[in-house]
Amino acid sequence: EHLRRRGLKALDPDHAVSMLERAAVDGSVVVADVDWERFAPAFTGARPSPLLEDLPEVADVVGSTSRAAAEDGGHPFLDRVAGAAVMERSQAVLDLVRSHTAAVLGMRDMKAVEPVRAFRDLGFDSLTAVELRNGLNAETGMQLPATLVFDYPTPQLLADHLHDTLFGAADREPEAVLLADLDRFAGAISGLSQENAARGLIEARLRSILAELGGVAEGDAKSAVSQQLDAASDDEIFDFINQELGRS
Structure with missing residues (x-):
């Protein structure tokens, strides 16, 4: 489906086998059933294509596409x-x-x-x-x-x-x-990884911005911290201190 949408159609099995036989004899390297009206404009639109530009089918399609774009004045x-x-x-x-x-x-x-x-x-x-x-x-x-x-x-x-x-x-x-x-x-x-050191600085800046917007008032933030400390056990508090400050 990915290739079909771009103009590269599945080969007929019988024809494909006969082409494979010819390729083995005369050294052909590419055999494809190409819908040039779909493939050529996309393939040549990003950059010139010396591989395809001399093919008559490509020249006709690209030329007609350019003329249609120039003549179409509707937006x-x-x-x-x-x-x-x-x-x-x-x-x-x-x-x-x-x-x-x-x-x-x-x-x-x-x-x-x-x-x-x-x-x-x-x-x-x-x-x-x-x-x-x-x-x-x-x-x-x-x-x-x-x-x-x-x-x-x-x-x-x-x-x-x-x-x-x-x-x-x-x-x-x-x-x-x-x-x-x-x-x-x-x-x-x-796009930042979890290990990126900038994440902490960004989080702090965002909290400051939220405080300016009134989303996180300073008093509310202190109250939330106080409630967390009150609810924490002695072991949890000591674990937090060790994680943040290291053991002395």
């Missing part, structure tokens, strides 16, 4: 979000990225695409990256690079880039910018 997504509120438009851009990502990966629902999960972890490769790029270009009229999933490694980061390019960064409300920053931060934290 369905921009038409849909025209006049939408800022927050609605930001969500629409994220939904656009998630829905196209799900389609490229063969998922039934965009809910399976977590905004802060890396495209790499979702199963993207260079061919699926080109498919996503082509779909987003067709919807928005943009000319995104084939490397977009590597330049913006999560759906949320890519959606932020699309929004800022289409509508301007200043057009997003401060709350939306803060939430997007939190999503980026959450994605970065998820």
Whole structure:
């Protein structure tokens, strides 16, 4: 299924066996049944391909694809979000990225695409990256690079880039910018190993931020510690001291 979606079809068994016999005789190294209309645009979109560019079938497909893109002046997504509120438009851009990502990966629902999960972890490769790029270009009229999933490694980061390019960064409300920053931060934290020394510093900074927001008041924090000490046994307290300070 993975290969079929990219344009590499299963060979007819009888034909495949006869080709194998020919390969053993004349030294052929590749025999494949290729759907060039699916395979060529994705394979050549990321970079020039000296291996394929001289094949007449590839030249015809790539040429017709380029002409169709130049002649197509419709931008369905921009038409849909025209006049939408800022927050609605930001969500629409994220939904656009998630829905196209799900389609490229063969998922039934965009809910399976977590905004802060890396495209790499979702199963993207260079061919699926080109498919996503082509779909987003067709919807928005943009000319995104084939490397977009590597330049913006999560759906949320890519959606932020699309929004800022289409509508301007200043057009997003401060709350939306803060939430997007939190999503980026959450994605970065998820990539830290449990042994990373920075985790403790990050946790302390987050607790400080929560205190500023009123989520963890200083008095409440002291009260919680006091309650834990009151409930702890002497052995538990001594174990805690030994773990934190070491035995003297």
